[in-house]
Amino acid sequence: MTEIIQKVKNLSIGFKSKKGEEILILRNITTNVKKGETVGIVGESGSGKSTLALAMMGYVKHGLYTIGGECEFNSSNLLKMKNRDLEKIRGRKIAMIPQNAGQALTPNLKIGYQIDEALQLHSDLKEEEREQKISELLNKVRLPSPETIALRYPHELSGGQQQRVAVAMALAGTPDLLLLDEPTTGLDVTTQAHVLELLNFIAKDTGTSMVYVSHDLGAIAQVSDRIIVMYSGEIVLEGPSRDILKKPIHPYTYGLLKSIPKLSLAGLPQSMPGSQPQPGTMHRGCSFFDRCNFSEEKCKNNSPQLEYLEELNTSVRCFNYKSLMNDNQVNQTVNKIKTSLQDKEILNLSEVSISYARQKLLDQVLNRISDDNPTVKDININIKKGETIALVGESGSGKSTILKSIAGLLRTKGGIIKFDQDRNLSSDLKERDPNDLRIIQLIFQNPDESLNPNHTVEEIIAQPLKLYFGLKGEELKKNIIDLLQKVRLGEFYMSRYPRQLSGGEKQRVAVARAFAAKPDIILCDEVTSALDVSVQAAVLNLLQQLKEDFGTTYIFVSHDLAVVRAISDRVAVLYQGRLCEVGPSKDVYQFPSHPYTEVLLGAVLEPDPDIKPKLVAEDIVEEKPPQKGCSFQGRCSRILGDICKNEVPPWQITNSGNSIRCHIPLKELQKDQIN
Amino acid sequence: MKLDNIYQEEKKSNFAKVSEIIITMASRPSGFIGLSILIFHVVLAFISPYIAPYDFKAINPTLMLQAPSAEYWFGTDDLGRDVFTRTILGGRTALTITFFGSLIALLWGGLLGIFCGLVGGKTDDVVMRIVDAFLSIPWILAMLLIVSLLGTSTEVLIPALGFFYGKGIVRVARAATHDVIAKDFIVSARARGHSNFSIIWNEIIPNVRDSILVEGAMRWSWMLLGFSSLSFLGFGVSPPTPDWGLMISNARGLMSFAYWSVIAPIVGLSSLIIGINLTADAFAKALGIDRSTKAPV
Numbered sequence: 001m002t003e004i005i006q007k008v009k010n011l012s013i014g015f016k017s018k019k020g021e022e023i024l025i026l027r028n029i030t031t032n033v034k035k036g037e038t039v040g041i042v043g044e045s046g047s048g049k050s051t052l053a054l055a056m057m058g059y060v061k062h063g064l065y066t067i068g069g070e071c072e073f074n075s076s077n078l079l080k081m082k083n084r085d086l087e088k089i090r091g092r093k094i095a096m097i098p099q100n101a102g103q104a105l106t107p108n109l110k111i112g113y114q115i116d117e118a119l120q121l122h123s124d125l126k127e128e129e130r131e132q133k134i135s136e137l138l139n140k141v142r143l144p145s146p147e148t149i150a151l152r153y154p155h156e157l158s159g160g161q162q163q164r165v166a167v168a169m170a171l172a173g174t175p176d177l178l179l180l181d182e183p184t185t186g187l188d189v190t191t192q193a194h195v196l197e198l199l200n201f202i203a204k205d206t207g208t209s210m211v212y213v214s215h216d217l218g219a220i221a222q223v224s225d226r227i228i229v230m231y232s233g234e235i236v237l238e239g240p241s242r243d244i245l246k247k248p249i250h251p252y253t254y255g256l257l258k259s260i261p262k263l264s265l266a267g268l269p270q271s272m273p274g275s276q277p278q279p280g281t282m283h284r285g286c287s288f289f290d291r292c293n294f295s296e297e298k299c300k301n302n303s304p305q306l307e308y309l310e311e312l313n314t315s316v317r318c319f320n321y322k323s324l325m326n327d328n329q330v331n332q333t334v335n336k337i338k339t340s341l342q343d344k345e346i347l348n349l350s351e352v353s354i355s356y357a358r359q360k361l362l363d364q365v366l367n368r369i370s371d372d373n374p375t376v377k378d379i380n381i382n383i384k385k386g387e388t389i390a391l392v393g394e395s396g397s398g399k400s401t402i403l404k405s406i407a408g409l410l411r412t413k414g415g416i417i418k419f420d421q422d423r424n425l426s427s428d429l430k431e432r433d434p435n436d437l438r439i440i441q442l443i444f445q446n447p448d449e450s451l452n453p454n455h456t457v458e459e460i461i462a463q464p465l466k467l468y469f470g471l472k473g474e475e476l477k478k479n480i481i482d483l484l485q486k487v488r489l490g491e492f493y494m495s496r497y498p499r500q501l502s503g504g505e506k507q508r509v510a511v512a513r514a515f516a517a518k519p520d521i522i523l524c525d526e527v528t529s530a531l532d533v534s535v536q537a538a539v540l541n542l543l544q545q546l547k548e549d550f551g552t553t554y555i556f557v558s559h560d561l562a563v564v565r566a567i568s569d570r571v572a573v574l575y576q577g578r579l580c581e582v583g584p585s586k587d588v589y590q591f592p593s594h595p596y597t598e599v600l601l602g603a604v605l606e607p608d609p610d611i612k613p614k615l616v617a618e619d620i621v622e623e624k625p626p627q628k629g630c631s632f633q634g635r636c637s638r639i640l641g642d643i644c645k646n647e648v649p650p651w652q653i654t655n656s657g658n659s660i661r662c663h664i665p666l667k668e669l670q671k672d673q674i675n
Numbered sequence: 676m677k678l679d680n681i682y683q684e685e686k687k688s689n690f691a692k693v694s695e696i697i698i699t700m701a702s703r704p705s706g707f708i709g710l711s712i713l714i715f716h717v718v719l720a721f722i723s724p725y726i727a728p729y730d731f732k733a734i735n736p737t738l739m740l741q742a743p744s745a746e747y748w749f750g751t752d753d754l755g756r757d758v759f760t761r762t763i764l765g766g767r768t769a770l771t772i773t774f775f776g777s778l779i780a781l782l783w784g785g786l787l788g789i790f791c792g793l794v795g796g797k798t799d800d801v802v803m804r805i806v807d808a809f810l811s812i813p814w815i816l817a818m819l820l821i822v823s824l825l826g827t828s829t830e831v832l833i834p835a836l837g838f839f840y841g842k843g844i845v846r847v848a849r850a851a852t853h854d855v856i857a858k859d860f861i862v863s864a865r866a867r868g869h870s871n872f873s874i875i876w877n878e879i880i881p882n883v884r885d886s887i888l889v890e891g892a893m894r895w896s897w898m899l900l901g902f903s904s905l906s907f908l909g910f911g912v913s914p915p916t917p918d919w920g921l922m923i924s925n926a927r928g929l930m931s932f933a934y935w936s937v938i939a940p941i942v943g944l945s946s947l948i949i950g951i952n953l954t955a956d957a958f959a960k961a962l963g964i965d966r967s968t969k970a971p972v
Contacts, residue, residue, distance in 0.1 A: 407866045429865065437868035450859035454881035463877070464867055517867070 005176055005209055006033040006056055011069035013051055013060060014279075023280035025051050025064060027233045030306075033177065038203050038210040040224030040241065042217055044276050044532040045503070048233040053179050053213045055079065057094045058086050073177070091122040095170035099182040101162040105154040111138075111165055112150030115172060122173025137168040140205075142198060160191035164198065171202070178210045184219055188394040189559060193603040193613040196222045215532065217260060218605030221245055222613070229253050232277055232287040235306060239314030242609050249314065249321040251294045259537035261566035263604055266586060268566050271538035275502045286318070291534075294320045342385040345421055346553050347406070347521060352379040352415035354398070354405050354577075373627055374413050376401050376577035378648075385520075388547065388554040390568035390585070392561060392600065398577030399557045403523045406555065407442055408432050419520075438468045441514040445526035447506035451498040457484070457509050458494040464517040483512040486549075487542060504535035508542065515546060524556045528563060540567055561604050565589055573597050575632050576625035583658030592670035594660045596632045630663065638664060699961040700954070706961070709953025716947045720767045729757040731764050732915040740933045750935035752926060761917040762939040766947060768912050769919060772832050773898040779837025780844055780898070781891035787841075788848025788887075789879055792856055793871060799849075806845050814839040815904065822910045832911070836902060840894045847890045851883040885962040892955035896948045903944055919944040 008031050014024040026048045033039050033056075043049040054061065055071050058078030070077040073094065078086065090096075098104040105114060112134055119130045138146035141164040154162055163183060170178055180199070184192040200223055203210055212223050220227060220241075227244045229237040229252065237250040248254045255272040262269075274291040286292070286299040299319060306317045318324075355374035376398040383389050391399040404410040406417060408429040417425045419439065426432050441464075444450035451460055461480045465471045471479055481491050487508040498506055507527065514522050524543070528536040544567060547554060558564050564571060564585070571588040573581040573596060581594040588597060595616075602614030616637055625631050629645040636644065640663055649663045662669060700706040735755035743750040749758035787806075791799040818835060825831045855861065856879070864874050905911040906920025914921060919940035926936035 409862060409866055429868070432868070434868050437866065440866075442863060442866050444859040444863065446859065450863055452860045452878055452881065455877075463864070463869075467867060467869060513863075 002037070003035045004032045005035050005073065006211075007070075007072040008032065008052070008056065009070050009072065011052070011055060011071060012067040013048075013055060013064055014067050015064050017280060021280065022067065024067065025233055025279055026055070029069070029235060031228060031235060031238060033209050033211060035176070035209055036203075036207045037226060038212060038224045040220035040227045041211060041213045041230060042215065042220050042227060043230035044215060044534065046232075046276055046279070047230040049213045049215075049230050050181055052230070053181055053211055056177070056211060057090055057096060057179055091118065091175070092173040093175055094177045094179065095173060095175035097163075097166050097170045097178060097180045097183050100186055101166035101183075102154065102159060102186075104166055105162060107154055109153075110150065111152055111154065111157070115150070115165070115169055118169045118172035133172075137171055138165075140171065140202070141165070141168045143168075158191075159187050160195060163187065163191075163195050167195075167198065167202065171206070171208075174206070175208060178208050180210060180212045182214050183212075185214065185216070189561070189605075190394060190599055190603040190615075192219065193605065193615055196605070197613070197615060199223055216605070217245070217256065217533070217607035221607045221609050222605055229256075233279065234287060234317060235315070236288065236317045237314070238306075239312060239316075243312060243314060245607055245609060247325070249312075249324045250316050250318050251292045251320070251324065252288050254324055255291070255293070256534055257607060259534050260607055261537070261540075261560075261562040262606060263562050263565055263589065263601070266565055266589075268541050268544055269537045271541050272534040273538070275504055275535060276532075294318075294323055296320065342551075344385045345382050346385040346387075346419065347383040347555075348416070348418040348421065349379050349381045349383075349402075349406075350416050350418070352402070352405065352417060353377045353413045354401050354410060355413045356401075373625060374577070375625070376405075377625070378578060379415070380579070381572060381582065383521075383553060383555065385553055386547070386551050387570060388556055388568045389570045389572060390556040390558060390564040391572050391574055392558060392564050393574035394559065394600075396576070397574040399574050400525055401577070402574075403442070403525055403555065403557055406521075407440055407523055408437070434468065438464075438517045439520045440523065441517050441519040441521075442523045442525065443507075443510050443514050443527050446530045447503065447510050448498070448530075450510050451506055453498055455497070456494065457489075457496050457498075457501075460498075460509060461513050461516055464513060468517055479516070483516055486515065486546065487512045502535075503531050504538060507531060507535075507539050511539070511542065511546070515550065515552075518550075519552065521553045521555065524554055526558055527556075529558070529560065536563070543567065561589075561600055562606075573600070578625065578631035579661060580632060581658065581660050583654075583660075584656065587654065587656040587658040592654060592660065592666050593658075594632075594662055595636050595638050595664075595669075599635070599637075630661075640664065696958070696961045700957040703957055703960065705953050706957025709950050709955075709957055712946055712950030713954050716766055716770065716950060719763055720770050723763040723767060727760040727764060729760045731756065731760050731917045733757075740929065740936070742933075743935050749939045750933070752922075752936045753929060753933070758922075758936050758939050761922060762919075762943050764917040765919045765922055765940055766943055768916060769899055769902055769906075769944075770947070772829060773836065773895055773902050775833045776836035776840065776898050776902075777891055777895040779834060780841035780894055781887065782841075783837070784841030784844025785848045785883075785887045785891075786875075788845040788850075789852045789875055789883060790871075791845070792849040792852025793875060793879065803845075803849070806842055809839075809842050814901070815908075818901075818905060819908070819910055822905070827910060827913055832902070832905075836898055840898045840901070844887065844890055844894060848883060848887050851886045852879055855879055855882045889955055889959040889962065892951065892958055896951035896955070899944070899948055899951065 008029055011026055011029040012024055013026040014022055017023050029052060041049045041052060051061065051064065058071065058081055060066055060079070066079050071079050073089065078089070115134050115137060116130055119125055119133055125133055134150055135146040138149055143149045143161060143164050157165065184195050187195060196219060199210070202208065210223070212220060214220050224241045227239065227241050228235055229244065229250065231252050237244060237248065237253050244253060245257065248257055258270050259272050260269060272291055277287055284303065285301050286295070286304055289295050289299045292299065296319065304317050304319050306315045308315045353374045354376040357374070379402060381389070391402060393399050401410065405412050405427065408425065408427070412427040417427070419425050419436070423436070425436055458480055461483055462476055465476055465479055480494060484491060484493055489505065489508055498509070501509065528539055531539060540563065543554065546552065556564065556568055568585045571583065571585045572579055573588065573594060575596045580596045581588060589601065593601070599616045602616050605613055626633055629647060630636070630649045633639060633644045643663050649661045651659050651661050652666050653659050654666060660666070660669070701710055733756060738751045738755035740753055741747055741751040747757050747759065749762060752758055752761070787802065791802050818839065821835045822831065861874065861878055864878050902911060903920035906918045907924040909924065911920055912918045922940040923937055926933065930937050
């Protein structure tokens, strides 16, 4: 049996509420980490997964305290240790890789200096040895030309490179245990796949144990040997990675896996009702009782214990796990999308270009924008009434920029945006008449920011109703209640403030506010990416339902190709503000496709240990679109030569009506992609 | 749908909100001391005309510079006037003028700051440069000029002080607005086509109100000091009105042998300033603006 290096025994961590009640964040956690093993801790926000990971390095957040239990590392309890002793362990024995490396690195110190600092603290190397070690470490995390990287400042690196530097710093002390707290969450899909691959390599190469904390089952599936599923401060399921992902025997994991949209399946995944209970609200019974499809009467009053099943090497906290053991596959049932497509075109974008360039004085005086290489260029899309079109691409691809221009928040440099074929939408918000503003409504990514924290739900939804329809008194109230019911929220939500709502509820309020204007087009800017997976499916289903009821057109921006696949009729792939591929979603997800689409599709992480991401292109980041030629030339693995560098590629149309903008003939494009 | 216990926080009335803030303020020792001093001074300002034992302007040459005694608690000044009477009356004018002065400062500084923060661009540039220019003028010289041209009446002092102490608030309000302005709810309101006025009133003010109020409270204490300096220089209220600045100025030459006539107004003035400062700090903490010492729970 392999050696256990970290033992967590009956750990409970919590805080005292204002009323003096003890509120538990972690409840009686017992687990361990073996040598050379990667353990994935997965759970929704608020499940206590980060608190557990931090406790493993003897750290308890300010305001929280240990109520009971211990975290044993090298047979000493970290939670009882003095700070001085902990300092010797942290960095040398246990290292941490933070979520946002960009914020974790000191902005005014060179990368090499920061790694050297870590080496000085956590190793006994001499100066000459350290120099060599720095390039060795940077090499290990596969950063190009370590000598030049070491001389750069953090802001000169891309997000993925910063994350690699953070990994290098963590490895400086050759730790026995690496704690990773959502290390890839803020990164682009392609970068994320590369970083995960690197972590896998490091785990094998150095034999370091890892604890990988994430909300993303797709990422967890790629790295971990063992998975711990947490819910409401408890471990509900723990076992070998493959078994948990293929045959989850806890209803929560089962539902979670079902609610994740997958590339291979078009249509909306099933949603899980309700949301995780807040800490301190659970008193008796199973914490998952309200949302469980398998619950019985006894689950209401008796809390199940974590039960170890010898034959599966799995621990489960459920009375009814046997009924799930027989139903041994995650048979994903999806709600098929009814398309409500009409032939009428509702929005035409022709030759739209948008520039962020700073205006010169002369241009300012003449009130024009001059920029020969704008951020977004040549956008031609015709959107039909009742359609859901998705704009996909990495960060910096200009997808949100286009949304802003459609909403009138950003002036276009050139081109025309037409509504209903005859109404020209002015590029300036102030020149649009109120009705033009009403027909296009926005839903934002983060409902925490899009709802005024000082307004009640009633006031929030009342705003568009008052502004566009001048409603007052009883009628206003009736309309608000009506809208709340449409987004499946009760009347009693009217007097709540956003801070009293959960993430999913907040997003529903934002959806209700958008629909209050009775718009024709709704722009959805990453509407589900700030939400937990189980809530995401519910919001997607709600949007689909509302679309069927109102015949609204959605323009959906997302970086998540699986979500896009689930909801959209048509997909437009963008790179550096230029269109690469436009087509019906079922065709875009099949080959032949644009080399960039291929890269994106290859990098999607599925919650399945057998589906590994394909890393086609380098994860370098380009800051500016190229002056001429194809926008993807810098990263394309199939570049033909000068033609790609000099000439803008032509649109090629496949048999199924999918337009691809590439110099490579369709037949050849397909050749390699099929495998 | 099931109600979670934690969400059962109902909408509170304004009165309940204010009393909750005051209770939170008073629950810290520093806040309690500050509030007590401030309340003491405000109450004193209201009741002092009725409890003053003597006439504040009654000159009596036979009682010149009497040391404190059972009859004259704080002694008498160089004209034989009772120092106790003059001290308890001396805060009235200062408190009234600076209170209304800070209200004016808060109003114009806050609104202009919010407006600049919202519209940005050239308007913001121009307005802020003008504000900067005014910030660079030594206010006391400018005040002296205004007072000598227009006189020292309350109608002149309140707006003049309000103007000079509002400049700083413009910057604070603008910075607070910048924090809010990038948030999506403002973008959302803009995209819906709300007017600037509606955005300021409905979306921004509720979110910057707290920091501006705290700033206003701090300005009040500074203005009090500034006003007393004016009086000290002889440009504030005119004699024989009892005023701390004026009293300190009159009695400072006699400090070596009649310390009582200068100590009393000094204690009055500094305790009030300390009281306001402590209250403003506690106010900020109660509103959660200073989070450095507070756990996020």
